[in-house]
Structure formats: structure tokens, C-alpha cells
Amino acid sequence: MRDAWGIPVPPAMPSDDSERESTRRAWNESAESYRRAMRLFEPYGFDLLARVNPKIRESALDLATGLGEPAMSIARMVGPDGRVVGIDLSEQMVNLATRIAKERRIPGLTFLAMDAEKLDFPDESFDLVTSRFGFHIFADPETVAKESHRVLRPKGRIGIVVWSTAEKATAINAVVAPMLEFAEPDETGYRPRPFELGGPGELTTLLAGAGFVETQEERRTHTMVFKDEAEYIEILVEGTPLGRSIKEEDPSVQKKILAGTRANLRKWKSRKGIQIPCEGVIVTATK
Ligand SMILES: C[S@@+](CC[C@H](N)C(=O)[O-])C[C@H]1O[C@@H](n2cnc3c(N)ncnc32)[C@H](O)[C@@H]1O
Numbered sequence: 267m268r269d270a271w272g273i274p275v276p277p278a279m280p281s282d283d284s285e286r287e288s289t290r291r292a293w294n295e296s297a298e299s300y301r302r303a304m305r306l307f308e309p310y311g312f313d314l315l316a317r318v319n320p321k322i323r324e325s326a327l328d329l330a331t332g333l334g335e336p337a338m339s340i341a342r343m344v345g346p347d348g349r350v351v352g353i354d355l356s357e358q359m360v361n362l363a364t365r366i367a368k369e370r371r372i373p374g375l376t377f378l379a380m381d382a383e384k385l386d387f388p389d390e391s392f393d394l395v396t397s398r399f400g401f402h403i404f405a406d407p408e409t410v411a412k413e414s415h416r417v418l419r420p421k422g423r424i425g426i427v428v429w430s431t432a433e434k435a436t437a438i439n440a441v442v443a444p445m446l447e448f449a450e451p452d453e454t455g456y457r458p459r460p461f462e463l464g465g466p467g468e469l470t471t472l473l474a475g476a477g478f479v480e481t482q483e484e485r486r487t488h489t490m491v492f493k494d495e496a497e498y499i500e501i502l503v504e505g506t507p508l509g510r511s512i513k514e515e516d517p518s519v520q521k522k523i524l525a526g527t528r529a530n531l532r533k534w535k536s537r538k539g540i541q542i543p544c545e546g547v548i549v550t551a552t553k
Contacts, residue, residue, distance in 0.1 A: 318425035330400025334363035411476035430545035444526030478551035
């Protein structure tokens with residue numbers, strides 16, 4: 267069982283439904299504050315767009331769109347005669363994304379509250395399916411891959427970004443590693459890791475299992491920049507469900523997790539602030 271960020275939760279978690287509900291609630295609560303964290307993810311979105319190359323008049327579906335990326339960027343690329351739908355489990359994310367798209371006057375773009383595991387679209391409806399930092403959070407990523415395959419037209423493309431492994435997704439692991447120190451193993455003693463789909467070949471294997479061909483994997487490292495440790499915690503921890511997970515711990519454990527996070531960040535500190543690398547994995551495939 268994983269929580270809203272793919273962090274292991276204690277064995278009390280009973281079913282996929284309650285996991286989904288807790289994910290939905292966590293992201294609903296983080297919708298407003300997530301806006302600042304999003305800027306950190308932009309470079310990975312550009313990597314993804316460069317590889318899936320949305321074309322004028324195409325139709326695209328963005329899974330786990332959050333506040334609307336990469337859906338909004340794709341809508342600009344396919345133009346007013348194209349069609350882009352962004353779906354997310356969290357209604358707050360969808361409401362806020364809709365507001366932002368309206369403010370920016372982006373045409374041909376719709377946001378809907380929907381579970382990526384049960385896509386409410388007919389077979390062969392889209393030319394392109396994307397997801398930026400969604401697949402490692404889905405309770406059942408295999409089902410999402412099969413659903414994506416179903417709604418794509420023949421020769422349709424899929425493009426996904428997830429975090430790399432813990433050692434390489436350094437900026438995320440700075441807080442996740444201390445969190446995991448206090449996470450309970452499940453009933454079999456297994457301690458899952460939040461970077462499960464980031465290992466070599468993991469996502470390409472998953473997509474091939476869903477029927478995709480021409481799978482390709484690429485790794486890209488970008489540097490995340492923060493003024494200081496406090497800004498990291500404000501944006502990346504308190505601005506996302508990570509902060510919520512930490513607050514569920516005892517106060518003494520919370521203190522230890524944050525102290526561990528600050529200690530990890532200090533290694534990347536210079537006069538220019540904290541500059542910390544983070545590897546993403548971009549995977550593309552064709553139906
Ligand atoms: C890390 S955010 C990514 C948001 C956006 N794509 C971005 O890159 O900024 C993950 C999103 O996945 C959504 N999510 C989690 N499980 C989902 C599911 N089963 N179906 C649809 N969305 C889901 C969450 O609500 C959250 O908005």
C-alpha cells in the first residue's frame with residue numbers, strides 16, 4: 267500500500283478504494299499550495315513534450331493533470347482545432363485547473379474529475395496520452411496503462427514522466443529518505459519505495475505488458491533551486507501531500523524527519539542557495 271505520494275503506509279490500510287479516497291483527499295487539500303511546487307516540475311514537462319511532439323489539430327488526454335500540466339502546454343501546441351482533456355482524481359485540482367485555463371484563455375481544453383483507472387471515454391478517442399508524475403502514484407498503474415492503450419487510436423502515442431530511483435531523484439529523496447526511516451513495513455516485512463517505477467526498464471515493461479510497442483526510456487537530470495532549507499520545506503513538503511503525511515506522525519518523529527531533511531539539504535548548499543539535482547525518467551511508446 268502506498269499513500270498519496272507513493273510513500274508506504276502502515277498495514278492498517280484495507281483496500282484500493284480507501285487508498286484512492288486518501289489520495290483524493292490528500293491532493294484536494296494540497297491543490298492551492300501545489301501551485302508553487304509546479305514550477306519545479308516544468309523542465310520535466312518540457313522533456314516530455316519534446317518527445318511526444320503534439321501536433322496541430324491532435325487530440326490528447328492528460329492523466330493526473332493536477333493543476334493542468336502538461337495539458338495546458340499541449341492545448342497551445344494542438345491549437346484551437348485540437349482537443350485536450352485533463353483528468354484528475356481530485357476535484358479541487360480540476361476546479362483550480364479549469365479556473366487557470368479560463369484566466370489564460372486557452373481554447374479546446376477541458377478538465378474532468380475522473381479516476382485514471384476507469385477512463386470514461388470510448389475506445390480509440392485520442393491521438394496522445396500523457397502523464398507527468400502520475401504513474402508512481404496510481405494504486406494500479408498496470409490498469410491505467412491498459413486503459414490508456416484502449417482509448418488511444420491505432421499508432422497513438424503515450425508519454426510518461428516519473429521520478430528516477432531514490433539515489434538519483436536526490437531532491438525528492440532528501441525528504442522521502444527520512445520519512446521512510448519511520449515508515450512501518452507491511453505485514454510481510456516488505457518496505458516498498460516511492461520510486462518503484464523509476465528503475466531501468468520498469469515503465470517500459472509495464473507499457474509493453476499493456477500492449478504498447480516501440481517503447482523508449484530516457485533519463486534527464488535537472489537542478490532544483492531553493493533559497494534555503496525553509497523554502498524547500500515550504501514548497502516541496504508543505505505544498506504537497508508529503509507535508510500532510512509528516513503531520514500524521516508523532517511530534518517527535520516529525521521533528522526528526524525535518525531535521526533529517528535539513529541535514530540532507532545542507533550537502534547541496536552554497537552561497538547561491540540550495541541547488542539539488544533530480545533525475546526523471548521519460549518513457550514513450552506507441553499503440
Ligand atoms: C504529483 S501530482 C502531478 C500533477 C501534474 N501532472 C503535474 O505534473 O504538476 C499527481 C496527481 O495525481 C492525481 N492522481 C492520483 N491518483 C489518481 C488517479 N487514480 N486518477 C487520476 N488522478 C490521480 C492526484 O490527484 C494529483 O493531482
